[in-house]
Amino acid sequence: MANYGHFDDSNREYVITRPDTPLPWLNYFGQDEFFGMATQTAGGYTFWKDAKLRRLTRYRYNNNPMDNDGRFLYVKQGKSVWNPGWKPTRTKLDAFECRHGLGYSRITGKKDGIEVEQLMFIPPGENLEVWKISVRNKTKKPQKLSLFSYVEFCFFEALNDMTNYQRTYSIGEVEIEGSAIYHKTEYRERRNHYTLFGCTRKIDGYDTSRDAFVGVHHGLHDPKAVMAGKCTNSRAFGWNPVGAQQINLSLKPGQEETFAIILAYVDQGDLPKFDSPMVMNKTKGREILARYSDMKVVDAAFNAVKERWESLLSIYQAPKVPNVHLQRMVNTWNQAQCMATFNLSRSASGYETGIGRGMGYRDSNQDILGFVHLLPARARQRILDIASTQLADGTCFHQYQPLTKKGNADIGGGFNDDPLWLILSTCAYIRETGDLTILNEPCGYADKPGSKDPLLHHIETSIQYTLNNRGPHALPLIGHADWNDCLNLNCHSKEPNESFQTAGDIAGSKAESVMIAGLFLYATRDLVKLYHFMGQTQDASRIQGHYDDMLKTVEEQAWDGAWYTRAFDAESKPIGSKVCKEGKIYIESQAWCVLGGAGQNNGRAKKALQAVDKYLYTPEHGCALQYPPYSTYHSELGEVSSYPPGYKENAGVFSHNNTWIHIGWTMFGEGEKALEYYLSICPSAKKDHDVYRSEPYVYAQMTASQFSPTPGEGKNSWLTGTGAWSFVVASQSILGVQPDYTGLRIDPCIPKKWKGFSVSRKFRGVTYSIEVTNPKSKSKGVKSLKIDGQKIAGNVIPLPTDGRTAVKVEVTLGA
Numbered sequence: 001m002a003n004y005g006h007f008d009d010s011n012r013e014y015v016i017t018r019p020d021t022p023l024p025w026l027n028y029f030g031q032d033e034f035f036g037m038a039t040q041t042a043g044g045y046t047f048w049k050d051a052k053l054r055r056l057t058r059y060r061y062n063n064n065p066m067d068n069d070g071r072f073l074y075v076k077q078g079k080s081v082w083n084p085g086w087k088p089t090r091t092k093l094d095a096f097e098c099r100h101g102l103g104y105s106r107i108t109g110k111k112d113g114i115e116v117e118q119l120m121f122i123p124p125g126e127n128l129e130v131w132k133i134s135v136r137n138k139t140k141k142p143q144k145l146s147l148f149s150y151v152e153f154c155f156f157e158a159l160n161d162m163t164n165y166q167r168t169y170s171i172g173e174v175e176i177e178g179s180a181i182y183h184k185t186e187y188r189e190r191r192n193h194y195t196l197f198g199c200t201r202k203i204d205g206y207d208t209s210r211d212a213f214v215g216v217h218h219g220l221h222d223p224k225a226v227m228a229g230k231c232t233n234s235r236a237f238g239w240n241p242v243g244a245q246q247i248n249l250s251l252k253p254g255q256e257e258t259f260a261i262i263l264a265y266v267d268q269g270d271l272p273k274f275d276s277p278m279v280m281n282k283t284k285g286r287e288i289l290a291r292y293s294d295m296k297v298v299d300a301a302f303n304a305v306k307e308r309w310e311s312l313l314s315i316y317q318a319p320k321v322p323n324v325h326l327q328r329m330v331n332t333w334n335q336a337q338c339m340a341t342f343n344l345s346r347s348a349s350g351y352e353t354g355i356g357r358g359m360g361y362r363d364s365n366q367d368i369l370g371f372v373h374l375l376p377a378r379a380r381q382r383i384l385d386i387a388s389t390q391l392a393d394g395t396c397f398h399q400y401q402p403l404t405k406k407g408n409a410d411i412g413g414g415f416n417d418d419p420l421w422l423i424l425s426t427c428a429y430i431r432e433t434g435d436l437t438i439l440n441e442p443c444g445y446a447d448k449p450g451s452k453d454p455l456l457h458h459i460e461t462s463i464q465y466t467l468n469n470r471g472p473h474a475l476p477l478i479g480h481a482d483w484n485d486c487l488n489l490n491c492h493s494k495e496p497n498e499s500f501q502t503a504g505d506i507a508g509s510k511a512e513s514v515m516i517a518g519l520f521l522y523a524t525r526d527l528v529k530l531y532h533f534m535g536q537t538q539d540a541s542r543i544q545g546h547y548d549d550m551l552k553t554v555e556e557q558a559w560d561g562a563w564y565t566r567a568f569d570a571e572s573k574p575i576g577s578k579v580c581k582e583g584k585i586y587i588e589s590q591a592w593c594v595l596g597g598a599g600q601n602n603g604r605a606k607k608a609l610q611a612v613d614k615y616l617y618t619p620e621h622g623c624a625l626q627y628p629p630y631s632t633y634h635s636e637l638g639e640v641s642s643y644p645p646g647y648k649e650n651a652g653v654f655s656h657n658n659t660w661i662h663i664g665w666t667m668f669g670e671g672e673k674a675l676e677y678y679l680s681i682c683p684s685a686k687k688d689h690d691v692y693r694s695e696p697y698v699y700a701q702m703t704a705s706q707f708s709p710t711p712g713e714g715k716n717s718w719l720t721g722t723g724a725w726s727f728v729v730a731s732q733s734i735l736g737v738q739p740d741y742t743g744l745r746i747d748p749c750i751p752k753k754w755k756g757f758s759v760s761r762k763f764r765g766v767t768y769s770i771e772v773t774n775p776k777s778k779s780k781g782v783k784s785l786k787i788d789g790q791k792i793a794g795n796v797i798p799l800p801t802d803g804r805t806a807v808k809v810e811v812t813l814g815a
C-alpha cells in the first residue's frame with residue numbers, strides 16, 4: 001500500500017508527500033466571486049464567478065497525462081529543467097511536498113540544493129490570485145538559475161474557446177508593459193474586462209505566444225524557450241496567447257528571493273477603455289501590481305485567508321470527539337467541502353468541466369443545509385435566487401447559470417422533486433437565524449416577468465405542485481426524474497446520441513415516485529413546525545392534513561413487505577420491489593420514507609433500514625444504491641440501467657444517499673451503526689489509496705460498489721451533495737447539536753462506548769460551550785441539561801433573554 005501523504009490536523013492541511021497520486025488531488029481557492037482550482041502538481045484553472053462565461057486560464061479536461069494545464073513554474077539550472085510541482089517535466093525531485101490548506105495550496109519542490117516554494121491563494125474579496133514564490137539556495141555555494149512562469153489564457157467563454165478555432169485562432173490579443181502581461185482578447189469589441197498576469201519583480205524576458213514559448217511540436221514537458229534557457233519576448237497576434245515570464249536569479253549560499261505573481265480579473269468599470277487606439281487603459285492593472293509588490297501586502301492577504309477560515313470554522317468546532325476521522329471531517333474538511341459546493345454547485349471540479357452544469361436547483365438547496373451556519377446572509381440570497389427560477393405552476397428550472405441567474409432552457413424542468421427541496425433549505429435557514437422576514441421577500445416567478453410573489457408563496461406553490469401532480473396510486477408523479485436523475489421512467493430513449501437528461505418525456509405519463517412522497521412528508525413536517533413557530537396554527541393544520549394523507553398513501557401503496565417500493569413505472573409496474581428481477585430494493589425510498597416519519601408505529605421504518613443493511617451495505621465501501629444491479633438496458637427505466645453494474649446510479653455506492661441512512665440509524669438510537677456507516681464512506685477513513693484513488697479529505701460522489709469489478713474505487717470528488725449532508729449527519733445527527741426554531745436542540749446519537757465529547761457552537765449571536773458526558777454508556781437520550789449551572793427540562797436550550805453571549809451547557813446522556 002503506497003503512502004501518498006497525511007493529515008496535519010493542527011494546521012488544517014492535507015500534506016501530499018509524493019506527486020504521483022492515484023488521481024489528481026484537488027483543492028479550491030476563493031470563496032466570494034473569484035475561484036481557482038489546483039492539484040498537488042499545480043494543475044487547474046481560474047475563473048471569475050462562472051467557469052463557463054468568465055474563465056481566465058485554459059484547462060483541457062480528460063487529458064493524458066491527466067491534469068496537464070495549470071500554473072507552472074520551471075527551473076532551469078545548467079542542463080537541468082524541473083518543476084517544483086513535478087509536472088509537467090516530471091523531472092525527479094530531491095524533495096516534494098504539497099500542503100492543501102483551506103483556500104490555499106503550498107507546493108515545495110527541491111532539486112540540487114535549490115528549493116522553490118509556490119504558495120497559491122485568492123485574497124478575500126479580491127478578484128485575483130496570488131502566487132507567492134520563494135526561491136532558496138540551500139547549498140554552500142552561489143547558484144545561478146532561471147525561473148519561468150507559465151499560464152495559458154482562456155478567451156473567457158470556455159465553450160467557444162475549446163471548440164471554435166476558426167475564430168479563436170485569429171482573435172487573441174495581448175499587451176506587455178514592464179513585468180505585466182495583459183490578456184485582452186475581445187476587449188476591442190464587447191468585453192469591458194481583461195486578465196492581468198504580472199510579476200512583482202523585474203523580469204528578464206517574457207513570451208505571450210504559445211508557439212514561441214512552448215513550440216508547435218513540443219509540449220509543456222519540454223517547452224522550447226525553457227529548454228533554451230531564454231524567453232523570446234514574443235507578442236501574440238491570434239493563435240494562443242500565454243503568459244510566461246523569465247526571472248534570472250543569482251543566489252548566495254543560504255539566500256532566499258521572494259516575490260509574487262498576480263493573476264487578476266480586471267473589470268474596467270467606467271474608466272475610459274483606451275489610452276489611444278489599440279492601447280488599453282491599464283490604470284487598474286498597474287494599481288493592482290503596485291499594491292502587491294509590497295510583500296507585506298502579500299503576507300497580509302494570505303493571513304486574511306487563514307483568519308477568515310478560522311473565524312468561519314469557529315462557528316462549529318467539536319474538539320474532543322473520540323473518533324479522529326469524524327473529528328477532522330466535521331471540524332475542517334467537511335466544512336471546506338460545503339463551502340465549495342455552496343459556491344460552485346456542480347459546475348467546476350476535476351470532473352465537472354465548468355461548461356456543462358451551472359447551479360442545480362435541487363443541488364443548491366441541499367448544499368445550503370451544510371453551509372447555512374457559516375454565512376447565513378449568503379444562504380438567504382441564494383434561496384431567493386433559486387426560488388426566482390421557479391415557474392408559477394411550481395415547475396423549476398433544473399439548473400441556472402451563476403452569472404445571469406437565469407434558468408437553463410436546454411435542460412428545462414420537470415424533475416418533480418425539485419420544488420420540495422426549497423422548503424428544506426428555507427426551514428434550515430430560519431432555524432439557523434430565526435429570520436422570518438425571508439418568507440416575505442419578493443422573488444417572483446421566472447415565467448411571470450415583474451412578478452413579486454414572496455418566498456412563502458413559492459413554498460406553498462411547491463406543496464401544491466406535488467399535490468396536483470399525482471398518479472394512479474395517489475403518489476407524486478416522477479416527471480423526468482426525481483433525486484435519482486437516472487430514473488427516467490418517461491423518456492423511453494432508444495437513440496444512443498440522446499442525453500437522458502434532456503430527452504423529452506411521453507405526455508400524460510403515470511410514473512410515480514415513492515422517494516418524492518417521502519420527501520413530501522419530510523418537507524410538510526418541516527413546514528408544519530414553521531407555521532407553528534409563526535403562530536399560524538390554521539396553516540399548520542392544513543399542511544398537517546396533507547402530511548397525514550400522504551403518509552396514509554405511502555403506507556397503503558408503497559410497502560412491499562420488507563421495504564418500501566421505489567417507484568411505479570409508466571405502466572404502473574413497481575420498481576424496487578420483490579417482484580422485480582433486478583433492482584428489487586433501492587436505497588432512496590427507504591431513506592426518505594423513514595426520514596419523513598413513515599413506518600414509525602408499525603415497525604416498517606426499522607425493517608426498511610435492516611433491509612438496507614442486508615442487501616446494500618458493506619462496511620468497506622458503504623451502501624450500494626440498489627440491488628441487484630441491472631444487467632441489461634431497460635428503456636422503461638432510463639439512464640439508471642445504462643451504467644455497467646456497480647457504477648453510478650446502477651448500484652454504485654452513491655455517497656449522497658448513504659448519508660440519509662445514517663440519519664435514519666440515529667433516529668432509532670443506533671449509535672454504533674450510525675458511526676460505522678458514517679465511516680464506511682468517510683474519505684479520511686479509507687485505508688488503501690491505490691484502491692480508493694480519490695482525495696482522502698473530501699467526499700467523492702461515487703465509489704464503485706461490491707457489485708462492480710473494481711470495488712472501492714472513488715470517483716467524482718468535491719462537488720457532491722454528500723458534502724452538505726454528511727456535515728448534517730456528523731454535526732446534528734451524531735454529535736446532536738441541532739439548530740431549531742426556538743433554540744439549540746441537543747440530541748446526540750453516539751456509540752455506547754464514547755465517554756463524551758464537546759462542541760462549541762455559535763448560534764444567533766451566542767457561543768455555546770457544550771460538554772456531553774455519557775456515564776451510563778448509552779447511545780441516545782438526554783438525561784439532564786444544565787445551562788450555566790441551572791438544570792432545565794427538555795433538551796432545547798432556550799435563547800438567553802438577558803444579553804448573555806457565552807453560555808455553558810452540560811449534557812448528561814442516559815435517559
Ligand code: BGC
Nearest residue numbers: 357484485486501639648649
Ligand atoms: C449522472 C447523474 C447526474 C446527471 C446530471 C447523469 O449522467 O449519472 O449522477 O446527476 O447526469 O446531468
Ligand code: NOJ
Nearest residue numbers: 346362363483484485486
Ligand atoms: C448528481 C446530481 O447533481 C444530483 O442532482 C442527483 O440527485 C444525483 N446525481 C443522483 O442522480
